[in-house]
Amino acid sequence: MDENLRQKFQHARSLFPHTDKVVYFNSASFGPFSTPVKEAIEENLRVRVAAAFDDTPGVMEIEDQLRSDYAGLIGATKREIGIGMNTSFGLNVAAFGLPLEKGDEVLVSEVEFPAQVYTWRAAAEERGLKLRFVKPVNRHFDIEQFEKSIGPETRVLAISFVQYFNGYKNDLAAISEICKKHGIFLVVDGIQGMGVEPIDAKELGIDILSSGCQKWMLGPQGCGFFYLSDRVRDRLRHPFMGWLGVDWKMNFTDLFKFDLPYYDSARRFEMGYYVALNILGMKASVEIFKDIGIPNIRQHNYMLIDRLADYLRGSPFYSITSIMETRHRSSIFSFSCDRLDDVYQKLSDEQIIVAMREGSIRVSVHLFNNEADIERLIGVLEQFFSRKP
Ligand SMILES: Cc1ncc(COP(=O)(O)O)c(C=O)c1O
Known part of the structure; x- marks a missing residue:
């Protein structure tokens, strides 16, 4: 070094x-908080307690910079990034939004963290999908077992980038090739690698990636982002809809506009205002990662x-x-x-x-x-x- x-x-x-x-x-x-994170949060507290002006436009501007920052960290474009609150948020966009039919099959690993499992279990119950578990080898996801598990109805692989308990990093390049060959959507829970393992979502052909930032990204709980590839974004149903999923052009003085088009970006799936304290704290943390x-x-x-x-x-x-x-x-x-x-x-x-x-x-x-x-x-x-x- x-x-x-x-x-x-x-x-x-x-x-x-x-x-x-x-x-x-x-x-x-x-992740523990750094001094810059603490100071950013304290400053926002000070501003909000003083209530001398509306700081919302400034926070929204920073939120937009964060979208770019996240994109830069995973080889994506800003258009492909939405702000979430945690990992589960983006996994829900995938599980309830992907174009799937009754009877379609979703594969998850038997050693997967519960965030993928419960999200897909609920989606399976709701949408009539089948949830099937891939047998691990040596307590990690195994590519051969994955290939053996693929059937004619398999449409999704929901997997972690890095396994939470032993740190096993999945070979997403190899996995993605297999997904492409069989027409399977690749949905990745990125949280245990985000910030410490380089990842290029575009190059890897990931369809949807979601990550909370409360762990390795050293941000506040309640922070996260999701990546929706250009390939899948317009094919997703809305599992939910927030009023900030359309472009108000930062003009919030006349809100009786009910026919604005949805954002032509992942932002369309965001859910209203987020916690300003978190957004500002997170931005301070991201700077450390960009620097090193x-x-x-x-x-x-x-x-x-x-x-x-x-x-x-x-x-x-x-x-x-x-x-x-x-x-x-x-x-x-x-x-x-x-x-x-x-x-x-x-x-x-x-x-x-x-x-x-x-x-x-x-x-x-x-x-x-x-x-x-x-x-x-x-x-x-x-x-x-x-x-x-
Ligand atoms: C692999 C993995 N996914 C997700 C989470 C957390 O999910 P969320 O960010 O939705 O709380 C954890 C740990 O808490 C995890 O280890």
């Missing part, structure tokens, strides 16, 4: 006050994870439960051991924040972490099993 980049990471760490006390490895649950660059963040995170993985490989007490193959690894890393609950508790006592998921300890490494954080974690792990009973 060159000196300039190292300094950027050092500076980024200084933006996160928690790093003085807490070793935070849990961005896969939710997602490929650099990935490289930084992998380097730290490699140090931890090296230690665990050399220990008789721990086993790595993540797949470390370059194509499939991510910034989520998991390992297991005996007395998992006790190890987790010991880490919490030492202010090292990790998560327990599906029988493993999950370590989420992000841009504000550094070597010292990893060494502190290793120190506690080392000490745990070497203590006399």
Whole structure:
């Protein structure tokens, strides 16, 4: 890593006050706030409490910049981006909006996060679709099993970019090829990779991608976006409709206009006003990602994870439960051991924040972490099993 980049990471760490006390490895649950996020939110609170002017146009302008920012981060155009509130929002646009017929089949993985599963389950009940589960191999989505599961009625694959519990990154390029060949819509839950794994939605041929920004994007809960490819947008039904799905040209003085055309963009599926505090906080957070660059963040995170993985490989007490193959690894890393609950508790006592998921300890490494954080974690792990009973 060159000196300039190292300094950027050092500076980024200084933006996160928690790093003085807490070793935070849990961005896969939710991201901590940086000072710029906090200040943006506080400033909006101040303006709203003062109530001296209507700040809505300014917030809407920033919201529009956010659409461009999100587009830039995933290789899309602004037209393909809508602001949502979380991951589930865009998944609902897909599940209730895609042109599907009664009897059409939707495939989801048996190890999928519930956001896809419950959304599609409700859509299946409502629309008469069939929900079918793809068997995992080694606790991850498997392409061969996927191909075997495809039948004449299969119309959708609903899948995560990165699996939430072991960090397995799906090979979306290969998956997308198969979807194209069989005329299957590809609907991706992007949240566990967004901000730490580069992704080019257009190049990958993703039809719909949705991501909350409360985790790796280090934004407030209630922030997210969805990508609707140009290919599918005009074929979607409206699962719901908000009054800001049409273009008011920022003129809100005469609202008795009931025949405005819908936006010719993903914005058509947005749902009225969003929380200004969130939008402004989110914009502040996105700037950090634009400045450092997602490929650099990935490289930084992998380097730290490699140090931890090296230690665990050399220990008789721990086993790595993540797949470390370059194509499939991510910034989520998991390992297991005996007395998992006790190890987790010991880490919490030492202010090292990790998560327990599906029988493993999950370590989420992000841009504000550094070597010292990893060494502190290793120190506690080392000490745990070497203590006399
Ligand atoms: C893969 C995945 N999807 C979705 C979510 C959350 O969904 P939402 O943003 O709709 O709350 C999580 C974690 O909370 C997740 O791990």
